[in-house]
Amino acid sequence: MKKKIYDAIVVGAGHNGLTAASYMAKAGLDVLVLEKNDYIGGAAVSRELFPGWKYSNCSYVCSLLRPEIMRDLELYKYGLQIIPYEGSATMMKNGDYYAHYHDHDMTVKSISRHSKHDAEAYDRYSRDVMRQCKIIKPLLKMTPPDLTSFKPKDIFGALEFAKHFAAKDELGGLGEKEIYDTIRFYTMSISDYLDEYFETDITKAHLAGSAIIGTALGPCSPGSAYVLLHHYMGEVDGSIGSWGYARGGMGSITKAMSECLKSHGGTVQASSEVTNVIVKNGRAVGVATKNGDEFYAKKVVSNLDVKRTFLKITDESDLQPDFVERVKNFKIRGSSGKLNIALEGLPTFPSIPKDDPGGNGDLHFTETIEEMEGAYDDWKRGQWSKMPYVDMCLPSKSDPTMAAPGKHFMSVFIQYVPFELANGGWNEQRKQDFGNHIINRIAEYSPDFKDLIAHYEVRTPKDIHDEVGLTEGNIFQGELTMDQLMFNRPVTGYAQYRAPIKDLYMCSSSTHPGGGVMGAPGANAAREILSDMSIKQKGNHY
Amino acid sequence: MNKDLTQAALKFSPFHNRTSRACRTNSWYRWSGYTVVAEYSTTELEYTATRNGTSVMDLTPMYKYEIKGERAKEFINYFVTRDLSNMDNNTVAYVIWCNEEGKVVDDGTVFCLNQNEFKLCCAVKMQTWLKDSADGFDIEISDVTDDIAALSVQGPTSCSVLKNYGATDLELLKPFESKDFIIDGYNVLISRTGFTGDLGYELWTNPENAENMWDSLMESGKHLKIRPMGMHALEMVRIEAGFIQTSTDFVSTEHALRPVRMRSPYEIGMGWLVHLNKESYFIGKRALKEEKENGTTERILVGLDIEGDKPAHGAVIYNKKKEDVGIVTAALWSPTLKRNIAIASLMRPYGSKIKEDIFVEIYHPEELEYKKIWATCKIVKRQFYNPERRNLVPAELY
Numbered sequence: 059m060k061k062k063i064y065d066a067i068v069v070g071a072g073h074n075g076l077t078a079a080s081y082m083a084k085a086g087l088d089v090l091v092l093e094k095n096d097y098i099g100g101a102a103v104s105r106e107l108f109p110g111w112k113y114s115n116c117s118y119v120c121s122l123l124r125p126e127i128m129r130d131l132e133l134y135k136y137g138l139q140i141i142p143y144e145g146s147a148t149m150m151k152n153g154d155y156y157a158h159y160h161d162h163d164m165t166v167k168s169i170s171r172h173s174k175h176d177a178e179a180y181d182r183y184s185r186d187v188m189r190q191c192k193i194i195k196p197l198l199k200m201t202p203p204d205l206t207s208f209k210p211k212d213i214f215g216a217l218e219f220a221k222h223f224a225a226k227d228e229l230g231g232l233g234e235k236e237i238y239d240t241i242r243f244y245t246m247s248i249s250d251y252l253d254e255y256f257e258t259d260i261t262k263a264h265l266a267g268s269a270i271i272g273t274a275l276g277p278c279s280p281g282s283a284y285v286l287l288h289h290y291m292g293e294v295d296g297s298i299g300s301w302g303y304a305r306g307g308m309g310s311i312t313k314a315m316s317e318c319l320k321s322h323g324g325t326v327q328a329s330s331e332v333t334n335v336i337v338k339n340g341r342a343v344g345v346a347t348k349n350g351d352e353f354y355a356k357k358v359v360s361n362l363d364v365k366r367t368f369l370k371i372t373d374e375s376d377l378q379p380d381f382v383e384r385v386k387n388f389k390i391r392g393s394s395g396k397l398n399i400a401l402e403g404l405p406t407f408p409s410i411p412k413d414d415p416g417g418n419g420d421l422h423f424t425e426t427i428e429e430m431e432g433a434y435d436d437w438k439r440g441q442w443s444k445m446p447y448v449d450m451c452l453p454s455k456s457d458p459t460m461a462a463p464g465k466h467f468m469s470v471f472i473q474y475v476p477f478e479l480a481n482g483g484w485n486e487q488r489k490q491d492f493g494n495h496i497i498n499r500i501a502e503y504s505p506d507f508k509d510l511i512a513h514y515e516v517r518t519p520k521d522i523h524d525e526v527g528l529t530e531g532n533i534f535q536g537e538l539t540m541d542q543l544m545f546n547r548p549v550t551g552y553a554q555y556r557a558p559i560k561d562l563y564m565c566s567s568s569t570h571p572g573g574g575v576m577g578a579p580g581a582n583a584a585r586e587i588l589s590d591m592s593i594k595q596k597g598n599h600y
Numbered sequence: 601m602n603k604d605l606t607q608a609a610l611k612f613s614p615f616h617n618r619t620s621r622a623c624r625t626n627s628w629y630r631w632s633g634y635t636v637v638a639e640y641s642t643t644e645l646e647y648t649a650t651r652n653g654t655s656v657m658d659l660t661p662m663y664k665y666e667i668k669g670e671r672a673k674e675f676i677n678y679f680v681t682r683d684l685s686n687m688d689n690n691t692v693a694y695v696i697w698c699n700e701e702g703k704v705v706d707d708g709t710v711f712c713l714n715q716n717e718f719k720l721c722c723a724v725k726m727q728t729w730l731k732d733s734a735d736g737f738d739i740e741i742s743d744v745t746d747d748i749a750a751l752s753v754q755g756p757t758s759c760s761v762l763k764n765y766g767a768t769d770l771e772l773l774k775p776f777e778s779k780d781f782i783i784d785g786y787n788v789l790i791s792r793t794g795f796t797g798d799l800g801y802e803l804w805t806n807p808e809n810a811e812n813m814w815d816s817l818m819e820s821g822k823h824l825k826i827r828p829m830g831m832h833a834l835e836m837v838r839i840e841a842g843f844i845q846t847s848t849d850f851v852s853t854e855h856a857l858r859p860v861r862m863r864s865p866y867e868i869g870m871g872w873l874v875h876l877n878k879e880s881y882f883i884g885k886r887a888l889k890e891e892k893e894n895g896t897t898e899r900i901l902v903g904l905d906i907e908g909d910k911p912a913h914g915a916v917i918y919n920k921k922k923e924d925v926g927i928v929t930a931a932l933w934s935p936t937l938k939r940n941i942a943i944a945s946l947m948r949p950y951g952s953k954i955k956e957d958i959f960v961e962i963y964h965p966e967e968l969e970y971k972k973i974w975a976t977c978k979i980v981k982r983q984f985y986n987p988e989r990r991n992l993v994p995a996e997l998y
Contacts, residue, residue, distance in 0.1 A: 125909070128938040134985070139936060141652050142644055160642045161625075295644065295935040296909065305652055415641070456825065458653055458757050458998050463823035599907065 064090045064355035066587065067345055068565070069332045069371070070527070072100020073123075075361030076315035076326075077580030078565040078587075080131050083322035085588050085595050090353060091316075091324065092345065094331035094527065098316055100361070101526050101533070102575050104307025108513035111400040111467050112460045114307040114453065115515060116526060117533070118469040119143075119420075121292030121301040122574035123311060124198065126599040127581055136314035139305040141456045142294045143419035148264045149409040149503045150425055156260045157416025160300070168416070169261060176261040183255045183265075189236060190243055191291045191298050193222050198291070198571045198578045199600060201586055202545040202553040219544075244540055248282040249427045259426040266427055267420075270473055271449060272533040272573065274391035276434030277427050281539045288538050288572065301419070303453045307460060311575060335360070335562060337376045342562035345371075357561050357587055361580070363528060363535035364388055364548035364568035372559070381558050384549045388568070389537040392477030392519030392530035393437060397470040397496050399514040404455070404466055405507040421450045423503055433474055440480025442492050446499065447473040465512075472496055477519040477530040484520045492516060534573025535566050544570055555583040556590075563587055610635040613660040614749040614810035622828045629831040632723075632745075634661035637830040644935065646833035650796050651936055653825025654758045656817060657834060659750035659802060663725055667718045669739030676710055676718050678882050679733055681865060683875040687712045692776045692791050696870050702887030703853045703862035705729060706846055707870065709793060711778060719744075723846040724854055733883060749810035753817065754800030754837075757824040759995040762790065762801060764820035770801070771994035784812060792995075795834065797841020799989045799996060824998055839932045839943060842903060842983035844868055849901060849929040849943055864891055867899040867945070869982055900951040901929075903982035904942040907975045909933055910964040912942050917950075917977075920957040925950040928960060934984065941984050942977075955979040 066082050068075045071093035083089045097103060101116035120140055128138065145164075147157040156172055158165045162184075170177035203215030243251065248269035252262040266277045269286035276282065294300040304310045316326050331348040335358055344354035360367040368377060368385045410417040424430050424447045433443035449471040454460040460467045479488060493516035501508050519531025528535060536542055545553045548568040555563050565583035567573040581600045588595055611634045613619070619637050629638035636658050640646060649655040667676060677684045680695040687693060689712055696707040708722030720726065730741045753762060762770050766783035767790055773779055778791035786809040794800035805813055818826060838845065846852050850868045851861045865874050865888065876889050891897055906912055911933050917926040926946035934941050942960070944951070950958060955978075962973040989996045 125938045134937050139651055141648055144642075144645060160645060295933060295938075297644065456652070458823075458825050463760075463998060 061352070061354050064088050064353065066090075066357040066359055067092065067353055067355040068359045068361055069345060070094075070100060070361035070566070071098040071312070071316065071326050071328070072361050072566075073102045073312050073315065073575050073577055074565050074567060074580035074583075075100070075359070076312055076319060077127060077131070077577040078359055078361070078584040079324055080315055080319045080322065081581055081584035081595070081598070081600075082587065083319050083324035084131070085584075085593050087593070089319065089324040090355070091319070091326040092330040092332055092347065092353070093326065093328045094348075095525070096329045098326055098328055099309050099312035101522075101528060102308040102312045104309030107398070107515055108400045110462055110465065111513070112307045113398040113467060113515065114304075114309070114469055115396070115398045115517065116522065117308050117575050118451065118453070118471065119301045120304045120308065120311065120575055121289075121294060121299075122576040123292070124576060124578055124581070124600065125293070125295070126199070127577040130598045130600055131315060131318045133311070133314040133318065136317035137306070138310055138314040140294055140302040141305055142297070142300055142302040144415035144456070145417070146264075146419040146421070147410050147414075147416040148260060148422040148425065149407060150260065150423075153409050155409045155416065156264050157410070157414065158264070159415055160297075172260055173256075173258040176256045176258050179255040180261075186239070187287065187290055188298060190240060190287050193240060194287065194291050196222055197544070198576070199582070201555065201582055202547070202570045204551060204554060205545055206551065243287065244284050245280055246283040247278050247280050248286050249277045249431075251283040252427075263424050263426050263430060264422065266430060267422055267424070267447060267449060270430065270434070270447060271471065272394055272473075273537060274389075274393040274437070274474075274532075275537075275539070277430045279434075284540065284543075285538050288574065292574070292576070303457050305457050305459060307453070308575065332371055335372050335559075337373065337559055340376075341560045342557075357563060357591070359563040359565050359583060359587065360557075361566045363390060363566050364564065365390060365529045366527065367557070367564060367566070367568075372562075376559055378558060381549065381552070388548055389539070389542060390529045390532040390535065391537060392523065392532050393474045394531065394533060395442070395472040395475035395492065395519060396517040397472065397493060397514055398517070399468040399470065400461070400512040401466040401468055401510040402512050403464060403510050404452070405468075405504045405510055407504050409503065418455050419451060422448060423499075424448075437474035437476050440476050440478065442475045442495065443473070446475075446496065448496070448499070449473070450500070470496060470500065475519055477523065484518050489516050489518055492518065535568040536572070538572050543572065547572060555579075555586045611746070613658050614807035615658045615660065615751070615814055618811055618814040619658055619828065623830075627830070631661040631831065632663060636661060637828070639830040639832050640828050643830065643832040643836070646827060646829040647836045647935060649825065649827035649829055650755045650798055650833070650837050652756065653827065654753060654755040654761045654821050655796070655827055655829035655833070656814075657752040657754070657829045659752045660748070662721050662745070662750060663723065663743070664745045664748050664750075665720045665726060665730060666742045666744045667720060667730070667739060668716060669737070670716055671737050672716050672718050672739050673712075674880075675734055675737045675739050676720075677878070677880060679730070680710065681874040681882055681884065681888070683878040684710065685879070689714050690778050692778055692793050694776075694873070696865055696873050698865065698884030698888065699853045700884055700887065701862070702864050702884040702891055704850060704865055704868060704870065705853050707844065711791065724852045729854065747807065748804050749807040749813070751803045751813065751817070752794055752796075752800065753803060754794045754796040754798050756799055756989055756996055757821070757826075757998045758800050760998040761817065761821040761824050761826055763997070764824075765816055771997055773995070774993050775991050784816060786812070788813065795841070795843055796837040797843070797983070797985050797990065798837070798987060799992070835930075836932055836935070839930050839941065840934050840936060840985040842943070842981070844870075844901065844943070845930070849945070863899065864888065864897060866891060866897040867901065869901040898948060899926075900946050900948050901982065902944055902946060902951045903980045903984060904928070904944050904958075904960070904977040905980045906940040906942060906960055906962075906977040908962075908973060909940055910962050910973055911940060912960045912962045912975070915942075915960040915962050917944055917946060918959045918961065919950060919954070920959070925958070937984060939984070943982060951979055
């Protein structure tokens with residue numbers, strides 16, 4: 059019997075794989091998505107690991123997911139609803155707190171409790187960061203140009219890219235002075251950047267968090283300012299830099315995407331781990347799975363990170379050695395861990411006044427940049443941070459679907475945690491020690507927290523690497539540093555979603571514009587694939 | 601009422617002590633002679649309460665009339681265009697009513713309390729129009745606007761909130777049904793109605809119970825993401841739901857200074873409420889029949905899906921020859937749909953027969969300059985958002 063030939067096979071049912079698959083199916087292609095786990099969603103999942111509680115047990119908040127993608131794929135139809143954050147707070151050892159709110163005026167009022175200077179500087183800081191967001195936003199939708207190519211597409215692409223940085227206002231860009239600001243911003247450390255605006259430790263520490271989440275950089279490392287921008291360039295309905303929860307957990311995003319895919323005739327198949335890409339006469343023609351099945355397609359699209367795509371499921375003999383070398387050199391370093399906790403009630407944090415909306419978003423307790431850098435120093439030595447930076451939130455305070463009324467789900471993101479420990483690898487004992495260490499840290503700020511724990515899950519970078527399939531547990535599928543962004547992501551000369559093997563494509567966060575639950579790499583890749591197949595997309599906004 | 605307030609220009613609702621305490625922004629809105637909250641904290645969060653948890657909105661300023669008498673039902677059926685001859689007790693009907701020229705006076709809801717007693721809720725003062733129309737019916741019409749305190753309780757968790765509050769078996773109430781409850785010793789009428797396009801209810805009670813009702817509701821919803829909602833957020837949810845608003849999407853005949861601005865039901869998307877086959881006569885029937893038969897309807901109210909993300913507030917609509925063919929009456933970047941939506945009034949055949957090549961010109965303010973955006977738009981159903989839970993029986997519980 060002749061085997062069915064799909065138009066496209068996507069490897070990995072994470073949000074980018076499903077985005078790419080949905081766009082392709084919407085354009086009329088027959089698409090199959092293969093997922094190694096018995097659940098779909100990759101790192102955007104809602105899992106009931108303890109009866110009665112839904113865990114967003116990997117990614118936990120939403121901001122970067124492009125609204126154009128939600129619009130094109132009509133994700134609201136399949137139940138996706140974003141709930142904006144009400145605020146965020148850093149708890150202080152002296153019993154005070156520092157909070158930001160959804161309302162700008164409330165934020166300024168709150169900062170001025172700590173420093174009038176910082177409260178005023180916050181306006182200028184916001185303006186400057188917004189300027190950078192404004193430059194980068196159109197670039198997210200673009201396929202990075204190949205700067206060494208003389209194809210008209212690349213020349214115009216390069217001009218378009220340059221325009222957003224260099225052009226005067228009437229063309230949508232900034233002035234000359236601002237170009238210098240942009241270059242500084244992309245290369246500075248967040249510590250130096252914040253020093254130019256603010257005077258108090260607590261303001262700087264609260265803001266710097268966004269510059270280190272998910273990255274193996276410290277707040278004093280050059281390049282960390284860009285990571286902050288990467289966390290700010292998202293939006294919730296025009297409120298740039300805002301974050302929100304996906305109602306029903308992050309799995310609602312991938313669930314809605316897979317429903318969209320199915321409504322356009324696509325298929326998602328779980329428990330089907332792709333072990334290799336089948337290459338014939340220099341062309342990718344299909345994939346083979348661990349179960350011994352083979353699937354064939356005109357196009358194969360990998361949503362695995364660049365290392366897994368080329369070092370694991372592609373035969374090295376099908377690639378040029380220098381390309382393989384560059385893939386090996388691509389930096390994907392695990393630096394984050396997570397605790398997912400089911401709580402029988404709402405823990406009290408005495409330093410935040412009851413009913414203060416600042417307590418209804420992300421919570422932290424790192425008060426200085428020095429403490430944050432110290433946490434990074436531990437990581438460099440192969441230890442989890444003694445005084446970690448944590449990004450905790452209780453989605454169930456805003457979302458009625460995560461747990462029964464009165465019960466709560468708490469997501470605790472921890473920075474820094476190494477992929478490999480200095481004193482040998484991770485084992486069950488070390489994992490529990492790490493979990494206890496974090497629980498004890500939180501309990502210092504919440505006296506009743508420990509008593510409310512019904513169940514918890516500890517996730518080390520190794521767990522994320524093994525289960526989710528993110529190399530070293532790096533949440534961005536590759537560091538967000540200048541050497542690995544735009545036309546250098548993932549490999550110079552291969553930033554346009556095409557692999558060096560014909561008919562093999564990449565759509566993961568290892569490609570431009572990078573990590574986060576954004577969907578942009580998936581949508582960009584789909585556009586390139588469809589253009590190679592001479593298929594026009596109609597009515598899309600992306 | 602507080603004696604100090606007798607000098608105030610606007611009336612305070614019976615919930616004022618509670619709403620003013622909950623309002624963190626001191627931002628108020630005039631509504632039919634009352635002052636109500638425009639924004640409690642952040643409009644986006646209040647909007648989200650309706651789509652995620654439960655929002656509570658003070659509905660008291662809505663004009664309310666009691667219509668009583670043996671011929672009350674006959675009168676109502678004569679007054680509105682919809683055929684209500686089979687209207688059952690404890691049901692609610694969405695209606696419009698017209699003048700003799702077949703132009704819309706207002707839209708609203710009719711509550712059938714029993715076959716001899718009805719209540720009409722609407723946006724425009726209606727006492728005189730009701731009385732004028734009731735000549736010869738021998739019925740009693742009274743303005744009970746200030747005698748009833750009303751709250752709108754809307755959102756996916758609203759049924760659970762109200763069950764906690766004491767509305768037993770509320771999940772079985774069907775859309776457009778109402779039921780009397782005694783809660784904490786006072787009477788509350790709860791109807792499964794609303795202006796948000798979501799699962800939701802409206803609560804009607806004597807003003808003396810208002811503060812108790814507010815407090816009990818907030819307590820009942822404390823684990824169910826309850827939040828008071830102001831008028832700004834209401835405008836967002838009602839556009840998503842495709843509901844029309846008097847004085848925004850059409851002008852009442854009672855207000856129209858320029859007679860040409862009056863609209864027939866067919867011009868504002870309300871043709872489905874005109875039952876020309878109703879056996880008895882109703883006000884405007886002759887004119888509406890003529891309009892329908894002769895196809896003289898001039899305008900149409902449609903939904904627009906506009907490219908880009910800049911809301912087209914008050915934008916002019918053009919055909920491909922750049923001729924002015926209509927106007928946007930309400931516009932919104934929809935946070936749930938992630939679409940740039942609008943309600944628009946078009947000159948037929950645009951919007952009815954011609955649905956392609958329709959454009960809006962958006963003047964988007966950008967720091968002291970307007971960015972002119974020429975955007976294509978699709979004509980779509982005005983009901984942009986209609987989740988399954990809205991009409992589900994039994995209602996969703998949390």
